[in-house]
Amino acid sequence: MNSNKIRMLWIVFISILIILLISDLFIHRHSYFEIDGLFAFPSIFGFLSCILLVVISKIIGIFLKRSEDYYDN
Template sequence: MKEKQPWLVRPETIRRLWIVFIAILAITVLADFFVEHHGYFGVDGTFGFGAWYGFVSCVVLVVFSKALGALLKRRDDYYD
C-alpha cells in the first residue's frame, strides 16, 4: 500500500501555491496604479516602491544573516 504524502509537499500543491502567490503579488503591484502616492522622500512615491523595497530588504537580510552565520559558526565538536 502506497503511503500518501502530506498535502503541502505534493508537487501539484506546490505548483498551485506558486500560481496563487504570483497572482497575489501581480494584483498587489497592479493595484498600485489606482493609489495616489504622496512620497516624503521622492523615491517612496515611485511605482511599485513597496514591492521592490520589500524585495531588496529581504535580500539584504538574507545576505547579512549568511555572513553573520559564517562569522559565528563553530565546529560540531565545540562543546566536547
C-alpha cells in the same frame, strides 16, 4: 504536500503579487520622502531588504557559527 498543490499555491501567490503591482498604478500612495512615491516602491524595497538581510546574516554566519555543543565542554 504533493507537487501539484505546491504549484497551485505558487500560481495563487504570484497572481496576488501581480494584482498588487497592477493596483499600484491606480492607487495614489502618499509620498513623504520623494523616492517612496515611485511605482512599486514598497515591493522593490521589501524584496531587496530581505535579500540584503539574508546576505548579511550569511556573512556573519561564516565567522560566528559554531556547532551546538560548543559551550558544553
